[in-house]
Amino acid sequence: MSLVLIIDDDHQLCTSFSKLLLQEGYSTATAFSGTEGIEQAHIVNPDLIVLDIRLPDMSGIEVFEVLHAHYPKLPVIIITAFGNTETAIGAIQKGAYDFIYKPFDVPEMLQLVEKAIITGRCMSSLVEVNPGPENYSGREALVGSSRQMLEVYKAIGRVSSTNATVLIRGESGTGKELASRAIYNYSDRVDLPFMVVNCVAIPETLLESELFGYEKGTFTGATHRRLGKIEQARGGTVFLDEVGDMPLSIQAKLLRLLQENSIERLGGKEPIDVDVRIIAATNRDLEKAVREGKFREDLYYRLRVVSITMPPLRERKDDINILVTYLLARLTKEMAITSPGITSEAIAKLSRYDWPGNIRELSNTLKKTLIFNRGAPILAEDISFPSIIRPHDATGPAIAKTIQAWIRHVLKSGEHERSYDFCLDHIASVIIQEGLSMTKGNRSQAAKILGISRPTLHAKMEKYGIDQAVEQDD
Known part of the structure; x- marks a missing residue:
């Protein structure tokens, strides 16, 4: 706490x-x-x-x-x-x-408090790279001995001591933020600020001022000058999470920062020199976004001076045994309980699953099991997966078929120019509304259930036009 x-x-x-x-x-x-x-x-x-x-x-x-x-x-x-x-x-x-x-x-x-605590944790909590089991309950760590993870460790070691811009790629839940913090921890800038900006959690209208700040009188309500996170991080590191979702208008300003090491506040007329290192992360296919005109090609090449790809868990299943040992040590320490252990049959069951949510989903699955098994060793039957993707289950395929039928209808109708984004947004909107419904509108609890931060939940509610009146915790 x-x-x-x-x-x-x-x-x-x-x-x-x-x-x-x-x-x-x-x-x-x-x-x-x-x-x-x-x-x-x-x-x-x-x-x-x-x-x-x-x-x-x-x-x-x-x-x-x-x-x-x-x-x-x-x-x-x-x-x-x-x-x-x-x-x-x-x-x-x-x-x-x-x-x-x-x-x-x-x-x-409340949003400022949450963001500040996250920033403080990122700056103060060291991330170890592949520590021994005796250190699993200590600092956060990147763990695993698979060939893919060994390549990640090598890349972090090579790039940390440089000032090169780094692009970290990978699916959600693969550990992109941990990798960014490891680079920061082993860099020469470790004693200077580390600012985190989630490009998808902040509404587009606010993201530019969050990054670059603004001058007094720039817009209605701008009653004072405000410094952006890039200026606050002078000498340090800025981590741009979900950079693939950054609007094109802001991409141009980021490109200027990378090319000229300077920014302009909104409403400002003079460039401000800043010395910051940029680490960016995305789960998007940036090459496709460049082809579709949604991401600047010149910015793409500026960001990927060094590119590190975090492998999905389904491609490094040999690491599951190590990851389970690490996560159980971390979770039981966090919950102040003794580790109950886990059977080989349970490990085998975990290894057969494809983990679409990657390590984050594995951690949540183990935490749920620890809550309900009451100190007994974790058995295979204690572990459950979401019904929509559980193998050999009649319920999951039925739900999947319903979703597929609706998507086919949308695609055949031709009513939406961006059918792919429309389908994703519709499904995401339903998930957000269900989370709020389950918690009777308590957005803090809903964010925890959904596994996202409170600012991210706010941003998505605004994006999908979900009624703010249902929120009861403010």
Whole structure:
């Protein structure tokens, strides 16, 4: 459970914000002065600090400078008033994660908290490459001894110490983010920021400002200057996840960054020099996207200076035994239980399955089994797979045939110019709505069930026009 330290002399705000965070699954600690906040940070070891810029004994900026000197990778969100905007921007240039105005918008603040904690985890949690079994319960790791994974390890070793742009390719759930963090961990920029931007989780209208920032007055509501994630990461690394979904208009700006090492904020007139390393990841067929005019060819070649492909689990089934051992060690530590072990028959059953969700699906399957087997060794009969793709099951093929019939109807009708995207979007929309329905509109729980982040869920709800009124947890 992530812990948020709130440093603010407003007791009422601390109390109400703490209750809100507890409802969202976080734990909290509070401090009402700068001195107390610094002491609490040393004691509770928070995952995130929310810091008011005005405190009774010292300024929030002074508190930030002390904390940042001790914990350079600990994300700090500054709470500020409109008059303190330039001061807050100065804090960001010194390493603060972001700032937000008081009184803050609750959904906006919750999204910012989630993104900041994810960023802090990515910067602080080292990713090991193929560690021994005795270290499985420690740091996150890329594991496996298959030929494909050995090639991945070699590529990470060769590229980490360079400043080359890296494109990581592979299906969802294969470990692209872990690979990006391993490259960062072994690079010369490891002590500098690591910013994660999910290009599909952020609505297109906001993605450009998230990346490049904007000047005051650029659009309605732009009451202050805001720095983008690329500018915040100066000297460090920016990980662009799902870069294949980036709109063409923003691709042009990314190309300029890669060619000239400079950006322009929205509404800005002067180029801003930035030194960042770009690591990008995608599960898309970029070559096809280039042919279809959906992805710039010049950007494609700029991104793939070095290309690393994460193999799907079905092509490295010899690694399943190792992966199960690793995942059980991680999961049982996370759940604070003793590992019950697993039978060879259960391993064999896991090895026969094709794993369309790859390692993420394997991890979720094992976690579900651990929850229900109550400490007994995991048997083959304890393991179940989704019915739609379970072999030799009458239900799965029936559902598949229904979906196939609907898709054939769409394709034959010729009513949609982009039938492929239309079908995918329709099915994704149904899945999102079912997740929200199962949780009675609680989007935090729905995101967990669906295995996606809360910002990703928000973005997809907006994309598919799903009624916001069903959400009850805000």
